[in-house]
Amino acid sequence: MGREVGWIAAVIAVIGLSCSNPMTARIGDPRLMRQAIVDQGSGCEAAKLVSTGGAFPKNPKTLAIRWTGYTNYEIAFNGQILLLDAHFDRGSMYPPLGFTAADVKRANVILLGHGHLDHMSDAASVGARTGAVVVGAPVTTDKLKTQAIDTRQIRTVTGRGGELLEFAGFNVEPILGRHGEPPKNVTEAFDNALKATTPAPTKEQIAERNKIRERGTNDPRVVSEGTIAFLITLDNGFRIMFRDSGGVITDYEKAAMQRIGRVDVALVAVSAAYLHTLTVQRALEHMRAYKPDVYIPGHHDAPFNGLWRSTEPLFQALKDENPHLVTVSRGYREPLCFDTENNIQRRQGADMR
Ligand SMILES: [Zn+2]
Numbered sequence: 001m002g003r004e005v006g007w008i009a010a011v012i013a014v015i016g017l018s019c020s021n022p023m024t025a026r027i028g029d030p031r032l033m034r035q036a037i038v039d040q041g042s043g044c045e046a047a048k049l050v051s052t053g054g055a056f057p058k059n060p061k062t063l064a065i066r067w068t069g070y071t072n073y074e075i076a077f078n079g080q081i082l083l084l085d086a087h088f089d090r091g092s093m094y095p096p097l098g099f100t101a102a103d104v105k106r107a108n109v110i111l112l113g114h115g116h117l118d119h120m121s122d123a124a125s126v127g128a129r130t131g132a133v134v135v136g137a138p139v140t141t142d143k144l145k146t147q148a149i150d151t152r153q154i155r156t157v158t159g160r161g162g163e164l165l166e167f168a169g170f171n172v173e174p175i176l177g178r179h180g181e182p183p184k185n186v187t188e189a190f191d192n193a194l195k196a197t198t199p200a201p202t203k204e205q206i207a208e209r210n211k212i213r214e215r216g217t218n219d220p221r222v223v224s225e226g227t228i229a230f231l232i233t234l235d236n237g238f239r240i241m242f243r244d245s246g247g248v249i250t251d252y253e254k255a256a257m258q259r260i261g262r263v264d265v266a267l268v269a270v271s272a273a274y275l276h277t278l279t280v281q282r283a284l285e286h287m288r289a290y291k292p293d294v295y296i297p298g299h300h301d302a303p304f305n306g307l308w309r310s311t312e313p314l315f316q317a318l319k320d321e322n323p324h325l326v327t328v329s330r331g332y333r334e335p336l337c338f339d340t341e342n343n344i345q346r347r348q349g350a351d352m353r
Helices: 004-021 022-026 028-040 123-130 138-144 184-197 205-211 251-260 276-291 312-321 344-352
Strands: 062-067 074-078 080-084 107-110 135-138 153-154 166-167 170-176 228-234 239-243 265-269 294-298 337-341
Touching: 028 170, 062 205, 107 123, 107 228, 107 265, 123 251, 135 138, 135 166, 138 153, 153 344, 166 251, 228 251, 239 276, 265 276, 276 312, 294 312
Parallel strands: 080 107, 107 135, 135 153, 239 265, 265 294
Antiparallel strands: 062 074, 062 337, 074 080, 166 170, 170 228, 228 239
């Protein structure tokens, strides 16, 4: 008991010392970084989506990104909420996200990277409740139109050029990407190993999953015509690339990036190929194409009986090639905030002067 009290006293003393010690603050001790965020009351501290009633960042120039499993992200900025993909009610086979689709009450725009169930299953219900504009490829919006949502909210894009979508404070350029095509021999071998080593889903769980599956599409066109990368550009030039499947970079993406140069943040799916040699190779291609300052992975979580796609080997390989790259992955709903005034376009403008 006495020893415990001694420990607690020592910890309190260290924390007290750290907070008042500017030298410690300067070295980026992660405990202090967290403390600093909370102290600022910046609107960047809570693991609660703005779309479910959480706070916007206090500063209108601050952008908050929250990951909510698979390639779902919420972007909150200057009174606007974008949802990237909409798959929230995943069922009992998955780790809970901490909210449900019914909790999502506010959104301006929903961008659907493709129409598989794990990317669009809650797009209709959330779109209908929030009145958000919902954007997707033809094969995605065809599916959406069979569900309970006003078709006037739906925008269909092909990503083949000339489709810039303007919103309050930002615009969105759809660019045709390509769905991941992991080698069958690899995925089958891993899937069989998982089946052999984990409990099988119950009848109820299979029925539950099938119901969710009905709200997505399995149309083969998803691979080549239905996977859209979205370039989001804020009015001050801050750029985000959202790519919700780990497929190869297309000529459309190459052409767009040749014109754009690079992005501030890339939100990119980790390839489903299991083996690091393969997932790393694809992540490198994505980094070389988008040239982000900050790389944030997606699609790396999994059902309880699945395997999470590991992000650390990717981070290491990306940084081996580009030591300036910032890689970051947070837990469900944890905010990651950016000062959007600090962006590549502005810095390049400053360089030219
Ligand atoms: Zn997919």
